[in-house]
Amino acid sequence: MNELQELYREVILDHNRQPRNFGAIDDADRVIDGVNPLCGDRMTLYVKLDGATVQDVSFRGTGCAISVASSSLMTERIKGASIDETMNLFEMVHDMLTSDANEPPDKLDKLVALAGVREYPSRVKCASLAWHALRAALKGAEHEVSTE
Amino acid sequence: MSAVATKSPDLAPITDIASLREDFPALQQRVHGQPLTYLDSAASSQCPQAVLDAVVRQQSLDHANVHRGVHQLSERSTLAYESARERVRDYINAASEHEIVFTRGTTESINLVAESLGGSRLSAGDEVLITWMEHHSNIVPWQMICERTGARLVPAPITDAGEIDLEAFDRLLTDRTRIVAFVHISNALGTVNPARELIAKAHAAGAVVVVDGAQAMPHKRVDVRDLDCDFYAFSGHKMFAPTGIGVLYGKERLLEEMPPWQGGGEMILTVSFDGTTYNALPCKFEAGTPNITGAVGLGAAVDYLARIDFAALEAHETALLGHASERLTEIDGARIIGTAADKASVLSFVIDGIHAHDVGTIVDAAGVAVRTGHHCAMPVMDRFGVAATARASFALYNDDDDIDRLILGLRQAVELFR
Numbered sequence: 001m002n003e004l005q006e007l008y009r010e011v012i013l014d015h016n017r018q019p020r021n022f023g024a025i026d027d028a029d030r031v032i033d034g035v036n037p038l039c040g041d042r043m044t045l046y047v048k049l050d051g052a053t054v055q056d057v058s059f060r061g062t063g064c065a066i067s068v069a070s071s072s073l074m075t076e077r078i079k080g081a082s083i084d085e086t087m088n089l090f091e092m093v094h095d096m097l098t099s100d101a102n103e104p105p106d107k108l109d110k111l112v113a114l115a116g117v118r119e120y121p122s123r124v125k126c127a128s129l130a131w132h133a134l135r136a137a138l139k140g141a142e143h144e145v146s147t148e
Numbered sequence: 149m150s151a152v153a154t155k156s157p158d159l160a161p162i163t164d165i166a167s168l169r170e171d172f173p174a175l176q177q178r179v180h181g182q183p184l185t186y187l188d189s190a191a192s193s194q195c196p197q198a199v200l201d202a203v204v205r206q207q208s209l210d211h212a213n214v215h216r217g218v219h220q221l222s223e224r225s226t227l228a229y230e231s232a233r234e235r236v237r238d239y240i241n242a243a244s245e246h247e248i249v250f251t252r253g254t255t256e257s258i259n260l261v262a263e264s265l266g267g268s269r270l271s272a273g274d275e276v277l278i279t280w281m282e283h284h285s286n287i288v289p290w291q292m293i294c295e296r297t298g299a300r301l302v303p304a305p306i307t308d309a310g311e312i313d314l315e316a317f318d319r320l321l322t323d324r325t326r327i328v329a330f331v332h333i334s335n336a337l338g339t340v341n342p343a344r345e346l347i348a349k350a351h352a353a354g355a356v357v358v359v360d361g362a363q364a365m366p367h368k369r370v371d372v373r374d375l376d377c378d379f380y381a382f383s384g385h386k387m388f389a390p391t392g393i394g395v396l397y398g399k400e401r402l403l404e405e406m407p408p409w410q411g412g413g414e415m416i417l418t419v420s421f422d423g424t425t426y427n428a429l430p431c432k433f434e435a436g437t438p439n440i441t442g443a444v445g446l447g448a449a450v451d452y453l454a455r456i457d458f459a460a461l462e463a464h465e466t467a468l469l470g471h472a473s474e475r476l477t478e479i480d481g482a483r484i485i486g487t488a489a490d491k492a493s494v495l496s497f498v499i500d501g502i503h504a505h506d507v508g509t510i511v512d513a514a515g516v517a518v519r520t521g522h523h524c525a526m527p528v529m530d531r532f533g534v535a536a537t538a539r540a541s542f543a544l545y546n547d548d549d550d551i552d553r554l555i556l557g558l559r560q561a562v563e564l565f566r
């Protein structure tokens with residue numbers, strides 16, 4: 001059960017049970033659909049910008065605990081952050097999810113809860129879907145993103 | 149040394165299904181420190197030692213290309229390959245070995261029929277009738293050929309239990325229907341379709357019938373002449389043989405009429421720049437060097453299955469399905485997807501508040517392998533309003549201990565999430 005508890009930390013379970021920023025933003029500047037073809041999960045990310053700042057962000061969709069918690073933690077963290085900061089955060093999260101070489105930087109704070117997926121290669125995409133959608137949204141893409 | 153595994157027709161059929169488990173080396177291992185509980189045979193089954201031995205022998209001593217050498221190994225290899233074809237023919241009771249085309253698997257078999265038969269017979273205004281419970285491999289090839297020919301793809305609806313809605317099927321089967329393609333046993337729901345009845349109806353309407361038999365082969369003794377289907381597609385790796393080999397059975401008359409599909413070696417008689425003449429069946433549809441070792445493995449798997457008493461096998465699997473379905477009621481919030489009256493040992497389910505993906509990861513830690521996701525049947529998921537299910541599938545080598553460990557794993561999932 002130990003590795004499992006690493007994966008399903010209390011923070012993850014909590015954000016899965018009560019996702020933050022769940023729902024649509026009617027006047028969003030960017031709306032991006034993300035799909036994980038492996039499991040058929042879909043999420044839609046809504047971003048409202050104020051100049052170079054993420055003024056508001058939310059998501060909707062169905063997914064496993066890892067993908068819901070990742071989306072929820074992400075939106076909680078980036079609300080009010082600058083686009084530069086957010087892109088930087090994307091890189092750090094990406095590194096944390098895909099390489100176990102380094103300890104995750106302290107800056108990641110609560111997002112470190114996602115580090116458990118490194119032991120589960122098939123689940124990395126669940127955790128990264130929201131982040132890929134976010135990066136696409138901030139880059140101004142309007143099409144669908146996929147984890148593939 | 150003989151390249152051909154000898155058949156032993158005199159041996160009594162095996163009725164003690166529980167004794168078969170020890171034939172499968174993969175099942176003797178532990179994963180995550182737990183005995184392996186393999187409940188994912190509907191995705192791909194394990195191989196018995198007899199199949200592994202046949203594969204090793206073929207590859208280590210008898211390997212050479214087929215149909216093109218005069219030397220000893222080529223003779224042996226050709227004999228082994230063609231003998232596998234003959235055993236498959238015998239096993240499914242096809243009329244001639246010309247009717248057994250080796251392919252990469254069910255997917256390739258269906259693509260072959262869709263492109264060759266569909267491509268030459270369909271035109272605008274024609275219809276291809278399928279069902280809502282098809283695997284993507286029995287949807288997409290038809291969509292592609294319909295797009296090319298202007299024909300229309302018509303899916304027959306299914307009921308809340310996951311059975312074909314026969315009234316709707318009758319209504320949708322018209323004089324425009326050229327081809328009817330349906331799954332014999334659904335991989336996502338376990339439903340066993342009334343194949344003979346559907347085939348007879350389709351024939352009465354003048355349509356050609358293609359059956360996706362991928363899930364039926366490991367559970368049923370299939371007799372293509374009794375079914376009277378025109379085509380029957382299946383994969384070795386779901387019936388205890390290796391991956392990369394499968395079969396398209398087709399009635400000789402139809403295969404004869406159909407244009408070749410892929411071009412290359414093996415499928416020709418003569419080639420010149422003025423034109424090419426094609427080889428006879430089944431080689432016409434086997435361009436290039438085939439999967440010789442895979443075919444030999446499939447031949448050995450068919451020998452293995454041929455010795456089993458299928459009444460005993462079906463009783464064993466029905467008992468497992470019944471037991472597992474009943475034990476699932478112990479799990480808070482669990483709901484079975486697919487409750488057909490005639491159902492193979494495939495148990496698809498969801499648990500309230502826990503995504504199938506999480507269920508799969510948690511039971512894996514307990515050594516239990518189940519499949520999670522949409523099972524390549526997204527329309528089925530849509531029909532039942534779920535994004536994904538967890539699926540435990542039971543094969544001849546599973547037993548009640550496997551069910552106990554599955555239920556234990558599911559309890560852990562519920563505990564962790566509540």
Ligand SMILES: Cc1ncc(COP(=O)(O)O)c(C=O)c1O
Pocket residue numbers: 190191252253254255256283285286331333334335360362363383524
């Ligand atoms: C009902 C059904 N049809 C077709 C297929 C495709 O088989 P393959 O991937 O071996 O070509 C599968 C395998 O998942 C299946 O379950």
